[in-house]
Amino acid sequence: MxxxxxxxxxxxxxxxxxxxPVMGQLIREVGDCQLHLQGARYSVLVRSIISQQISVQAAKTIRKRLQRSLSNRHLSPRTVAALSDTDFKTIGLSRQKRGYLRHLTELTLNGTLNFRSIARNPNDESIISTLVEVNGIxxxxxxxxxxxxLGRLDVFASGDLGLRKAVATHYNLPTSATSQDYEALALQWSPFRSIASWYLWRSLEM
Known part of the structure; x- marks a missing residue:
């Protein structure tokens, strides 16, 4: 332990x-849980949008270019809003992702997307419903x-390909397993499904 x-x-x-017992064995093998928050809430969503449908390395490269384009100023809605289309092209963002970031930034600046209010909302499903109204999320x-x-501890993303691979490996789920099958298995981990997910992700690196 x-x-x-x-x-x-x-x-x-x-x-x-x-x-x-299977999860217990994973915990012993992986060791200390290193799950932690990944920065300001707006920037978490920016990084997520950047990372969509590209490799991990490509996403890292674009994030570094974005930071350079901000002249190492803090990544925030105001600094991103100041970027031109030329800046975005230089960074390497597609037109579609530029649109996503501009929509996220606009909603954040005009108060439609209020991260303090979102953080105070105890209902995870309600937060998801709010966020999916943003283009690209x-x-x-x-x-x-x-x-x-937000550091919510009881989240299980049954559509995550990495989690599906890890669960199928450690729990012998058939290839025909549905999202409902994965969610049913994950119920036993509540109220700490996020922690279980972290261990499953890490198990793929072993």
Missing amino acids: PKHLPATLLEACAHLSNVD GKWTAQMFLVFG
Whole structure:
């Protein structure tokens, strides 16, 4: 059992190990949970949009170019709004993703998308419904925001290909398994499905 974790993560690991021997073994093999928030909430969504349908390395390159285009100023709605189409082209963003970022930025600046209000909302499904109204944000991106932007502990993205691969490997799910099958299996990990997901993602690197 990992020993150097905040109390909530220790509680999560103990719960997961108690309810699921397979998950308990993964926790022992992977070690301490390193799940943490990934910066300001607006920037989490910007990074998610940039990363859609491209390789991890390509996404890193574009994020670095974006930061350089901001002259190393803080990534924020105001600094992104100041970028021109030429700036976006130089960064390497497609026209579609430029549109997504401009829509996200506009809604954030005019207050339609209020991250403080979103963070205070205890209902994850309600937050997902709000976020998917933004161009370029689907259910998966909204779920990743819940985990990495808000630190919600009980999220399981049944459509995530990495999670599906890990679950199929460790729990012998057939190729015909549906999202409902994955969600049913994940119920045993509640209220710490985000932590279980983190261990499943890490297991793919072992």
